[in-house]
Amino acid sequence: MSASTSTQLAVHVRAVTKTFGTGEAAVPALKGVDFDARQGELLMIVGPSGCGKTTLLSVIAGTLNFDGGEIDVFGSPLHAMKPRHITEFRKRHVGFIFQQFNLIPTLSCIENVSVPLLINGVSRRVAEQKAAAMLDQMGLPGRGHERPTNLSGGQQQRVAIARALVHEPRLVICDEPTSALDKDTGGHIMDLLCAVARHPERSVIVVTHDNRIFKYADRLTEMEDGRVQRVHGQGGNHDLIE
């Protein structure tokens, strides 16, 4: 694949439905979602609370089963794959960034960042070397042996980004990556994620409430009540972004 194919689809979602619970307690969270993400772009999913953003992100990442429809992520048809293969898919191809960072407090930063490599069977020595290099790239040189709890929120999120990227995944998934951070720190984190997305074989999907960061999106998908309502950006309309 080359840069000119950056409009090729990375994630292809068609008519996906997901209902939590059954009977009277049933909550239809996704009501037939159609959605695409392209290679080399940073795509945002926005919308009111409870509209199904996190649910959509979870099914795309392969961490949640869905009821109907089709999801294809970089050629992996999730709807047709066995759980074991979906786990394998997450291990190889998905990097996760969470609102609460989810770093393990008893491990050093290097150890935290080395986890995806270790899960992928990389030796401890190589994993820690790569982790240290990735922390350098994230602007945290020399902090690798500290516990994440000794770092500021922005620094912790950088560690989390390093962890999400260290095994060079094609899909990077971020749920509210800036909502635990102040404006400036959030801006720096978004700059980083934009740079991460400038990779021809990668796609970054960011779920957010935070309208201060909408401007970082290449495209912006608006959700409402379990459906995709509008897509803004290249080829769509740009008003939300501006």
Place this chain on the structure above:
Amino acid sequence: MYHLALKMLLGDRAKYAMLVGGLTFATMLMTQQSAVFFGLLKWTTSHLSNMRAKIWVVDRNVQQANELKALRDTDVNRVRSVTGVAWAMPIYVTIQSAKLADGNFKPIMLVGLDNTTLVGRPPIMLRGQLEDVRLPNSIILDELGIQRLSVGRAKPLGLGDTFELNDKEARIVGICRADRHFFGYPYAYSTYTQALQFAPKQRKMLSLVLAEPAPGWTAEAAAKQIQLETGMKAYTEDELFWSTIRWYFRNTGIPVAFVSIIVLGFIVGTTISGQTFYAFVHENLRHLGALKAMGASNSLLARMLLVQSFTVGFLGYGIGVLLVTLFGQVVLARGDPPFMLPWQLPAATFAIVMGICAFSALLGIVKVWKVEPAIVFRG
């Protein structure tokens, strides 16, 4: 990943200490109490280790070594005449009062040995000559006896010293080492005829007959033959040992008491370890869920939990057994309380502790397997 699993565990100092401490405690409780129990049972068979013979002939109704019923003097010869018996020697066992310097009395277990062969002699002579026991009024006393009878004297009893045994003078010609009796009596040895003189006269004075199978005969076969021909009860050493142990199991509350303590140790260990480990997993569930989201398989997570659980298991067990061994060293040097630590005991405790760890890990594994990796996105 396993080194990270260990680091996660060590990082939670409180739970780590609790887990190791709980398993150490359980190991100690189970091993130490069992060792005391075995030691106590061993004391019930002290006659066997202190007199040593392949065949023990006793009254027909005797079921255990500490409850002997007198035989007739002629019974020795009846045993000697049995085919399959190489030799048979009389033993007189009696409990007599020894007088202390301060006027008090202490009971001692007096063993009268066949005058010529001294069969049934003490296992280890520490001082003096065994043969001197044939001199008039002579006695060989074990270490405990020396200690007990020295009470109230300026210096401990030694060779050549005398004390009053049942109003008769007894001279110490030897000091031996003997296993402790269940009731705590010291052992004293004299010749058979001398023992009869120390003890008040009774109609029947023969306690038991020690015998050796003839060449070509096993102890079992010879014992069977003795029973057949004399109507007395003949045990091999092994049979009497187990018959004695069985008797104490059936007729005393000792096993129940010990088994309850061992069960208690098991329950305490399982509860502390199971609960703490479960809490540990519960608190780390978010992180374990994140690992799962990142593609850690259920089996990898299970192996991580097993590594954590068995690490504290090995540590707790090791410390526990070490402490019990130290306790045993002190106790064995003092001779009291009873203590016996055959290798089967720590091995059994090991198996139990590993079982506890497997169970604890399993609780955590079930919990982790049920975790939806998507929980990591929820607040």
